[in-house]
Amino acid sequence: MRLRGLYAITDSQLLADGKLLPYVEAALDGGARLLQYRDKSTDQARRLREAEALRSLCERYGANLLINDDAELAARLGVGVHLGQGDGSLAAGRALLGSQAIIGATCHAQLALAEQAAREGASYVAFGRFFNSNTKPGAPAATVELLQQARACLSLPIVAIGGVTLETAPQLIANGASLLAVIHALFSAESAQEVARRARAFSDLFATN
Numbered sequence: 001m002r003l004r005g006l007y008a009i010t011d012s013q014l015l016a017d018g019k020l021l022p023y024v025e026a027a028l029d030g031g032a033r034l035l036q037y038r039d040k041s042t043d044q045a046r047r048l049r050e051a052e053a054l055r056s057l058c059e060r061y062g063a064n065l066l067i068n069d070d071a072e073l074a075a076r077l078g079v080g081v082h083l084g085q086g087d088g089s090l091a092a093g094r095a096l097l098g099s100q101a102i103i104g105a106t107c108h109a110q111l112a113l114a115e116q117a118a119r120e121g122a123s124y125v126a127f128g129r130f131f132n133s134n135t136k137p138g139a140p141a142a143t144v145e146l147l148q149q150a151r152a153c154l155s156l157p158i159v160a161i162g163g164v165t166l167e168t169a170p171q172l173i174a175n176g177a178s179l180l181a182v183i184h185a186l187f188s189a190e191s192a193q194e195v196a197r198r199a200r201a202f203s204d205l206f207a208t209n
């Protein structure tokens with residue numbers, strides 16, 4: 001499976017009030033290849049319900065669903081997981097989810113973390129934040145030079161995250177990002193049609209780069 005393109009990540013605030021499914025469907029319709037369900041609440045029943053609905057949508061559009069932080073929920077649904085540095089071991093996630101699952105790893109701005117993630121069985125490594133992020137302003141900062149170095153020494157797909165917009169995206173792709181993970185610049189839209197338009201514009205950047 002080729003991991004390249006737009007990687008949409010859900011946000012509980014931006015997608016409140018019944019927007020989760022229509023806005024995600026619009027992102028998938030606009031070409032998002034990966035979708036991450038990122039919900040920090042402890043309402044397990046709602047999380048399961050929403051994740052199941054997102055899995056159905058992803059299946060319909062031929063995209064892949066990943067669950068943020070929660071390998072157990074991912075295993076229950078038979079989907080992938082994204083794990084940060086404090087979210088449990090990648091090797092344990094791989095053992096739980098199997099060889100075919102997509103497992104992503106947060107590597108902040110550190111190549112050494114990415115090399116370790118590769119050794120432990122990650123499917124992709126994520127660096128960030130590259131620009132000012134509305135969603136996570138305090139995340140450690142990464143540079144475009146880091147992307148170039150990572151591209152030169154890693155064979156795994158590289159995700160760029162943090163402040164990715166239609167304006168900042170081209171330089172990330174040009175410097176080695178295989179996937180662009182986006183929250184605010186995608187889901188802060190006033191309508192589902194606008195989400196689809198933005199998703200198409202992000203996806204088109206990969207056709208020309």
Ligand SMILES: Cc1ncc(COP(=O)(O)OP(=O)(O)O)c(N)n1
Nearest residue numbers: 068082083084085106126159161181
């Ligand atoms: C694609 C992608 N990259 C990085 C992150 C951040 O993960 P983490 O550091 O665990 O922080 P939270 O998202 O859990 O707040 C991510 N979620 N996705």
Ligand SMILES: Cc1nc(C(=O)O)sc1CCOP(=O)(O)O
Nearest residue numbers: 128129133135139162163183184
């Ligand atoms: C969840 C997350 N992780 C980051 C990291 O740098 O690890 S930045 C981030 C938020 C990304 O949202 P937006 O597209 O709105 O900036």
Ligand SMILES: [Mg+2]
Nearest residue numbers: 069083084087
């Ligand atoms: Mg996490």
